[in-house]
Amino acid sequence: MNHIPVLIIGGGAAGMAAALAAAKRLSELKPDINPGEYITLLERESAPGGVLRQCIHHGFGLTRFSSDLTGVEYMRRFSEPFLTSGIRFRPDTSALHIFPDRTVSVSGLHTGRARLAFDHLILASGCYERSFWSLTPAGTRPSGIYAAGEAQYLINCCHKSIGEQAVVLGSGDMGQILARRMVLEGKKVLAVIEKNPVCGGLRKNQQECLEKYQIPVLLSSTVLAVHGESRITGVTVQNLQTQEDTFLPCDTLISAVGLIPEQRILDRSLTKDRLPEWISLCGNCHHVHKIVDSVTLQAEEAGREAVEKTLKDY
Amino acid sequence: MRILDGQPSVYDTVIIGGGLLGCFCALNLARCSLKTLLLEKREDVCTGISKANTAVIYPGYDNRPGTLKTTLTLKANRDFEKLCQKLNVSFSRCGSLLISEGPKGRQTVEKKYRQGIENQIPGLKLLSARELSELEPGLTPKASLGLYAPSAGTVHPWELCIAAWEAAKELGAQTMFHSEVTGICKKDAYFHLEINHKHTVLSRSVINCAGILADQVQALYTEPVIRIRPELAEYMLFEPEKKDLLKHIIFYETEEKGISLVPTLNGKILAGPVNRPANADSPLSTSDAGQKKLLAESEKILPKIAEEKKLRSFSGLRPNPYDPADPQRSLRGMEPLITDTKDGLISLIGIKTPGLTCSHELGKLIRDKVLDFLHIDPVVKEIPPRPVFREYSENPACQKILCRCEGITSGEVLDAIQRGATTIDGVKKRTGSGMGLCQGSHCSPRIAEILSSTLSVPMEQITKDGPGSCYLSPGCQRNLL
Numbered sequence: 001m002n003h004i005p006v007l008i009i010g011g012g013a014a015g016m017a018a019a020l021a022a023a024k025r026l027s028e029l030k031p032d033i034n035p036g037e038y039i040t041l042l043e044r045e046s047a048p049g050g051v052l053r054q055c056i057h058h059g060f061g062l063t064r065f066s067s068d069l070t071g072v073e074y075m076r077r078f079s080e081p082f083l084t085s086g087i088r089f090r091p092d093t094s095a096l097h098i099f100p101d102r103t104v105s106v107s108g109l110h111t112g113r114a115r116l117a118f119d120h121l122i123l124a125s126g127c128y129e130r131s132f133w134s135l136t137p138a139g140t141r142p143s144g145i146y147a148a149g150e151a152q153y154l155i156n157c158c159h160k161s162i163g164e165q166a167v168v169l170g171s172g173d174m175g176q177i178l179a180r181r182m183v184l185e186g187k188k189v190l191a192v193i194e195k196n197p198v199c200g201g202l203r204k205n206q207q208e209c210l211e212k213y214q215i216p217v218l219l220s221s222t223v224l225a226v227h228g229e230s231r232i233t234g235v236t237v238q239n240l241q242t243q244e245d246t247f248l249p250c251d252t253l254i255s256a257v258g259l260i261p262e263q264r265i266l267d268r269s270l271t272k273d274r275l276p277e278w279i280s281l282c283g284n285c286h287h288v289h290k291i292v293d294s295v296t297l298q299a300e301e302a303g304r305e306a307v308e309k310t311l312k313d314y
Numbered sequence: 315m316r317i318l319d320g321q322p323s324v325y326d327t328v329i330i331g332g333g334l335l336g337c338f339c340a341l342n343l344a345r346c347s348l349k350t351l352l353l354e355k356r357e358d359v360c361t362g363i364s365k366a367n368t369a370v371i372y373p374g375y376d377n378r379p380g381t382l383k384t385t386l387t388l389k390a391n392r393d394f395e396k397l398c399q400k401l402n403v404s405f406s407r408c409g410s411l412l413i414s415e416g417p418k419g420r421q422t423v424e425k426k427y428r429q430g431i432e433n434q435i436p437g438l439k440l441l442s443a444r445e446l447s448e449l450e451p452g453l454t455p456k457a458s459l460g461l462y463a464p465s466a467g468t469v470h471p472w473e474l475c476i477a478a479w480e481a482a483k484e485l486g487a488q489t490m491f492h493s494e495v496t497g498i499c500k501k502d503a504y505f506h507l508e509i510n511h512k513h514t515v516l517s518r519s520v521i522n523c524a525g526i527l528a529d530q531v532q533a534l535y536t537e538p539v540i541r542i543r544p545e546l547a548e549y550m551l552f553e554p555e556k557k558d559l560l561k562h563i564i565f566y567e568t569e570e571k572g573i574s575l576v577p578t579l580n581g582k583i584l585a586g587p588v589n590r591p592a593n594a595d596s597p598l599s600t601s602d603a604g605q606k607k608l609l610a611e612s613e614k615i616l617p618k619i620a621e622e623k624k625l626r627s628f629s630g631l632r633p634n635p636y637d638p639a640d641p642q643r644s645l646r647g648m649e650p651l652i653t654d655t656k657d658g659l660i661s662l663i664g665i666k667t668p669g670l671t672c673s674h675e676l677g678k679l680i681r682d683k684v685l686d687f688l689h690i691d692p693v694v695k696e697i698p699p700r701p702v703f704r705e706y707s708e709n710p711a712c713q714k715i716l717c718r719c720e721g722i723t724s725g726e727v728l729d730a731i732q733r734g735a736t737t738i739d740g741v742k743k744r745t746g747s748g749m750g751l752c753q754g755s756h757c758s759p760r761i762a763e764i765l766s767s768t769l770s771v772p773m774e775q776i777t778k779d780g781p782g783s784c785y786l787s788p789g790c791q792r793n794l795l
């Protein structure tokens with residue numbers, strides 16, 4: 001089994017920043033070591049970028065680059081140097097499980113099933129979305145209900161139309177951005193539903209996504225029930241203060257009800273509270289960051305530290 | 315009436331309904347080299363009653379000794395490993411605990427224990443509160459008495475149903491999807507079955523396994539002596555982080571019929587059912603009250619389940635049989651309700667628990683009745699080894715993970731499509747994709763893309779589970795037409 005000094009799982013904002021910072025530190029400390037021998041990055045998709053690939057809206061890089069970039073532009077600032085850095089990049093490869101003996105099982109297009117050994121692991125696996133179905137709503141189980149990230153992927157990466165009349169559940173940044181995206185696609189957004197008495201997300205997004213397009217927000221409300229047998233035909237929205245129910249006809253429900261740090265591949269013996277020193281978590285798998293700029297900062301530090309730590313025994 | 319393909323298609327037997335019973339009837343009849351046709355109204359097998367149930371293989375103490383139900387259950391339970399081996403499906407004989415609280419619950423447990431002893435169920439044992447907590451430490455300390463049945467088990471109903479169908483296909487049984495039977499009459503020796511008001515197929519015998527609509531199908535031919543009052547059964551699935559949170563199936567008997575908790579084969583905990591009345595055409599739906607009750611009952615049995623993540627809730631259909639001459643008279647709990655017109659049409663109306671357990675046994679029973687009617691000497695072939703589709707799942711180039719939660723690869727999805735999946739749910743039923751915490755939000759677009767390219771249809775036509783349930787915008791479908 002080939003030993004990988006620094007293995008990075010995930011090629012999104014965090015993974016790429018960690019890899020580039022690690023390579024830079026390596027060239028500073030040991031310029032004779034080839035970064036491809038030292039650093040490997042696993043990415044489940046065929047190209048790096050992670051969720052930034054589907055973020056065509058702007059608002060990225062304000063602190064890092066002092067300019068207002070789209071997610072894709074922000075991504076390019078890292079993916080282009082990353083792909084030419086000589087760091088070993090394994091696309092289409094998923095890490096399945098991280099074992100306490102410093103190995104990881106992987107599955108991918110180019111590797112098949114394999115087990116990799118490493119000295120230090122940087123987990124940069126991002127988040128997954130809390131599913132609408134985990135809220136166990138009443139009613140039917142039709143098609144036309146998308147998680148926000150799923151909707152965003154379909155619209156921005158697959159160039160598909162997902163529906164004509166949408167209701168968005170959750171007024172956080174994801175919900176707001178998707179509501180605006182639907183309007184820009186020429187679709188109708190009936191309402192953004194928010195369980196709290198105030199709208200979520202950044203104030204900037206409220207103005208630019210909702211107010212500018214006059215998308216109504218129903219506060220202190222939730223989706224109580226789903227209607228429609230094959231395709232969704234509407235939702236019952238309940239006002240949590242008045243207990244009043246309203247039926248909103250729609251053919252699409254976009255659910256943006258929260259992000260959960262993706263740590264499921266850690267062996268159960270490696271819980272977050274007693275994480276061994278040979279694993280570091282960075283980016284959204286550590287905690288959900290408000291802006292990508294802070295993901296980058298945290299990841300760069302993890303990348304540098306990983307090199308410094310592992311070089312001692314190399 | 316137009317005959318399909320201009321030629322009258324003549325079969326020895328036609329089975330109406332591709333649920334567990336239909337598929338096992340098809341398998342057992344195809345084993346006798348009968349020309350067999352399975353008619354299914356929807357896009358896939360296993361879409362009705364069989365789709366959502368408790369997934370339990372019962373030990374056989376719920377019915378009186380000597381009854382057909384008991385005989386079939388005992389035989390089915392004893393032979394279940396063998397069946398699952400032949401069909402290459404998973405089965406876990408995890409054992410069950412019937413637990414009680416209160417005097418009435420205690421009586422039920424004691425009665426079932428006596429019945430179970432009479433039925434000679436292996437390993438049956440009454441357990442004290444202490445023994446219960448040793449066997450299943452997470453259980454409520456309030457459980458004062460338990461009945462342990464080591465022979466109870468759990469199976470994946472979709473997997474079993476699809477495996478039976480695939481084995482039936484391997485033996486030559488044919489299937490027609492999107493084919494609703496709209497008329498049945500008999501001329502000379504042949505039943506004429508009208509399909510979708512358009513085509514006709516001819517058959518010497520008919521087996522009605524139409525599930526929730528079985529009484530309505532029977533009524534196309536003769537007035538049914540059993541009618542169905544549909545019920546919705548609500549369930550909830552949990553994803554326990556602690557994989558040993560529950561090891562046995564728990565049946566909970568309090569003053570009224572309680573729920574079950576089942577540790578499923580894919581590491582989830584299934585809670586349910588909570589039942590409520592429905593109509594035959596009412597869509598599968600959950601209710602606010604049902605969900606609350608499920609959660610409360612689950613926590614009562616296994617208090618720590620409150621800390622675990624909920625995956626989803628859903629509902630299934632239950633066909634409650636009653637006597638149409640006396641609608642107040644429920645036929646629930648009666649012997650398997652096999653209606654035989656004696657001229658070649660056999661109906662299974664209102665088969666409930668233990669229908670899943672006995673599906674193969676009932677299939678064999680029906681086969682014998684059909685053979686008897688057709689005056690055919692039974693030469694029963696072995697169940698063939700189920701065809702295994704590994705062309706893609708074993709190909710190193712198809713090991714890209716599409717469903718991150720359940721670790722399902724592109725190869726497994728491609729094989730599922732080779733095996734007959736045409737929808738996102740069809741892939742889910744065959745691979746287990748989309749069953750994890752993200753509930754398909756990552757894999758659905760990717761699976762839809764593969765379905766689209768493999769079946770050579772635009773992605774806009776890919777559905778979740780059949781006509782009308784398009785995955786993408788319903789507006790796109792209109793534009794395509």
